[in-house]
Amino acid sequence: MAPSKPLPLQDEWDDVDSYIDALLSFATSTPLFLNLCGGVHILDFLTSTPDLYTTLLPQEWRDFFHAHDLYDILDLILADELAQFERPGGLGWNQEAGRQWKNGPLPPSSLLDYIRNIRRLSLKRDFTSTLPPRASAIPRRLAVGMKTKKLHEVEYFSKYVDSFSTAVSETRGEPVTHIVDFGSGQNYLGRTLAHSYNRHIIAIERKHAFIKGAQGMDVRARLVERKKKEFPPQKEEYQAKQKKAHDEEALLNKVGDDACTTCPPKAEEPEQPQEEDNDSTMFTVFKDLDLSADDLPSFPASFGQKAKDEEVPRLRGAIDYIEHNIKDGYLEPIIRHVVEPSPVKGEGEEDGSDARVMVVSLHSCGNLLHHGIRSLVLNPSVVAIAMIGCCYNLLTERLGPATYKLPVLRHMHQRLVTTSNGYDPHGFPMSNLFEQYPHRSGGTGIKFNITARMMACQAPFNWSREDTEAFFTRHYYRAVLQRFFADHGIIPKPQLATFEALARDASSPTAQDYDNNNNSEKDNWKKAPAVVIGSLRKTAYHSFVAYAKAAMTKLSKDPAHRDKMSRLMDETSTEELERYVSEYAYAKKNISLVWVLMAFSSTLVEAMIVIDRWQFLREHVALGLVKECWVEPVFDYAQSPRNLAVIGIKN
Numbered sequence: 001m002a003p004s005k006p007l008p009l010q011d012e013w014d015d016v017d018s019y020i021d022a023l024l025s026f027a028t029s030t031p032l033f034l035n036l037c038g039g040v041h042i043l044d045f046l047t048s049t050p051d052l053y054t055t056l057l058p059q060e061w062r063d064f065f066h067a068h069d070l071y072d073i074l075d076l077i078l079a080d081e082l083a084q085f086e087r088p089g090g091l092g093w094n095q096e097a098g099r100q101w102k103n104g105p106l107p108p109s110s111l112l113d114y115i116r117n118i119r120r121l122s123l124k125r126d127f128t129s130t131l132p133p134r135a136s137a138i139p140r141r142l143a144v145g146m147k148t149k150k151l152h153e154v155e156y157f158s159k160y161v162d163s164f165s166t167a168v169s170e171t172r173g174e175p176v177t178h179i180v181d182f183g184s185g186q187n188y189l190g191r192t193l194a195h196s197y198n199r200h201i202i203a204i205e206r207k208h209a210f211i212k213g214a215q216g217m218d219v220r221a222r223l224v225e226r227k228k229k230e231f232p233p234q235k236e237e238y239q240a241k242q243k244k245a246h247d248e249e250a251l252l253n254k255v256g257d258d259a260c261t262t263c264p265p266k267a268e269e270p271e272q273p274q275e276e277d278n279d280s281t282m283f284t285v286f287k288d289l290d291l292s293a294d295d296l297p298s299f300p301a302s303f304g305q306k307a308k309d310e311e312v313p314r315l316r317g318a319i320d321y322i323e324h325n326i327k328d329g330y331l332e333p334i335i336r337h338v339v340e341p342s343p344v345k346g347e348g349e350e351d352g353s354d355a356r357v358m359v360v361s362l363h364s365c366g367n368l369l370h371h372g373i374r375s376l377v378l379n380p381s382v383v384a385i386a387m388i389g390c391c392y393n394l395l396t397e398r399l400g401p402a403t404y405k406l407p408v409l410r411h412m413h414q415r416l417v418t419t420s421n422g423y424d425p426h427g428f429p430m431s432n433l434f435e436q437y438p439h440r441s442g443g444t445g446i447k448f449n450i451t452a453r454m455m456a457c458q459a460p461f462n463w464s465r466e467d468t469e470a471f472f473t474r475h476y477y478r479a480v481l482q483r484f485f486a487d488h489g490i491i492p493k494p495q496l497a498t499f500e501a502l503a504r505d506a507s508s509p510t511a512q513d514y515d516n517n518n519n520s521e522k523d524n525w526k527k528a529p530a531v532v533i534g535s536l537r538k539t540a541y542h543s544f545v546a547y548a549k550a551a552m553t554k555l556s557k558d559p560a561h562r563d564k565m566s567r568l569m570d571e572t573s574t575e576e577l578e579r580y581v582s583e584y585a586y587a588k589k590n591i592s593l594v595w596v597l598m599a600f601s602s603t604l605v606e607a608m609i610v611i612d613r614w615q616f617l618r619e620h621v622a623l624g625l626v627k628e629c630w631v632e633p634v635f636d637y638a639q640s641p642r643n644l645a646v647i648g649i650k651n
């Protein structure tokens with residue numbers, strides 16, 4: 001079942017080790033890449049003098065960008081074939097005098113080199129569907145609550161998990177008895193695997209509301225019956241029930257002592273609905289299912305419409321809901337509770353059980369995916385994994401702030417320091433290779449701060465013109481507002497995020513003495529509360545004046561900013577805000593270009609995060625614990641860009 005290459009590499013790469021060496025070398029020795037991936041932030045774009053655009057990009061790039069339309073440049077970076085710029089025979093870039101591109105100058109060679117390097121080092125995301133047209137493993141009632149994206153993910157990943165489980169069973173010569181869904185949420189994946197593929201699911205979720213919601217969906221999908229509440233009977237109903245009970249007792253006495261006391265005789269069996277099939281249905285839960293109307297989730301009107309009459313789906317597999325906060329990859333107590341709920345483990349007993357478990361995850365956030373991958377080597381019962389991650393910004397950092405001595409343009413922020421100094425053993429990177437990788441410029445280890453990991457969540461190849469216009473405007477407004485705040489003393493004077501600043505502990509005596517003796521303003525950013533605006537109404541983005549007023553109004557409700565914001569709102573006129581947006585109008589295109597380059601470059605950040613997880617399993621192949629491991633796309637990038645699954649099979 002494994003693909004010919006363990007990683008979905010571009011065609012030029014035949015050897016995985018050569019590719020990884022080239023990737024890590026480029027990522028740790030290219031100053032522009034390091035600045036675009038965590039070294040700059042849109043908030044700091046206009047608070048520096050000169051601005052980040054001027055200090056970040058080479059002059060020849062800026063000249064080229066100035067001469068061309070923003071969306072032509074976006075197409076060049078993300079989509080256009082670079083062969084049109086090559087010399088005959090592919091020997092370098094054709095920079096002949098007089099040649100033009102889009103009625104303007106040719107892209108500089110250094111820009112083309114950068115674009116080509118990012119593309120050749122990124123992972124392939126192509127996915128070929130194996131489902132016949134209009135075929136679906138998800139009946140209408142199971143699709144309740146799923147949007148188009150979720151429906152696509154569940155449909156294709158459930159099919160993949162089922163076929164992978166079958167292949168693992170054949171390879172190992174023993175069946176996979178249970179599938180553990182890490183962070184099951186509303187259990188769309190588990191519900192489909194249980195119903196359509198007859199799988200026994202252990203759905204682990206830490207949020208009680210999600211489990212209740214999933215159980216409510218099981219009821220709505222008619223996979224389980226809603227528990228009926230008993231009400232005090234009326235007199236006539238009570239007498240009728242008493243008479244029926246008396247008649248049944250007389251009938252049982254008539255057929256004799258050998259009759260079954262659990263179920264009624266054949267003649268008295270209740271008539272079964274015709275649409276019920278003979279499939280065995282089992283539904284178990286961690287706690288007794290006790291649903292009330294308040295427990296059932298509410299759905300948008302589009303999903304609340306009554307479905308057409310169809311055969312009612314029956315749960316052919318089984319689902320166990322486990323409410324548990326996963327803090328590491330050790331699952332044996334949970335597996336044992338489901339497989340052997342009655343016996344109590346005595347001293348000296350082995351942790352393993354007779355279960356053969358596959359652990360899967362459809363978009364586990366942050367470190368949760370690390371726990372799922374580690375489960376393969378930590379649990380005797382786990383024989384395979386198929387894990388898809390997301391939300392790289394929620395990963396923690398294992399190695400501390402970067403130590404390589406390269407130009408740093410990033411300004412200091414509280415969150416940047418907090419996350420960089422986390423030293424979480426469950427964080428990124430997982431593998432020894434990434435932990436110990438030596439940099440040519442000094443230092444060891446692959447490290448990405450929260451900005452780099454946040455940008456890795458982008459999907460630039462899915463951007464539409466409407467999407468880009470909207471978030472280009474948002475970023476531009478936010479950068480101008482940050483400059484406005486800096487000029488009016490709402491935020492402190494920016495300080496560059498050097499290694500010394502990142503590593504300095506504000507609580508240490510040395511740092512305190514330095515501040516007290518020198519009356520330094522360098523650490524004012526530590527004392528100032530962070531300015532977080534968050535989401536605003538769509539009408540706030542109609543103009544910068546509307547945006548600034550909406551943002552200040554929102555911040556004035558925050559106790560940390562109330563006094564300053566109230567004064568600023570009283571002092572600020574519409575004319576002053578209009579002057580700011582007019583003064584920095586030139587920066588909108590520049591900010592948009594830097595954002596595009598950041599998102600494009602961060603495709604390599606995602607590649608390295610995924611490869612680090614695969615490399616962790618690969619290192620356990622050498623130890624004899626893992627038999628095979630690989631990475632492959634399991635659904636369409638256009639539908640769901642986090643489509644890379646990390647696969648592992650135990651020896």
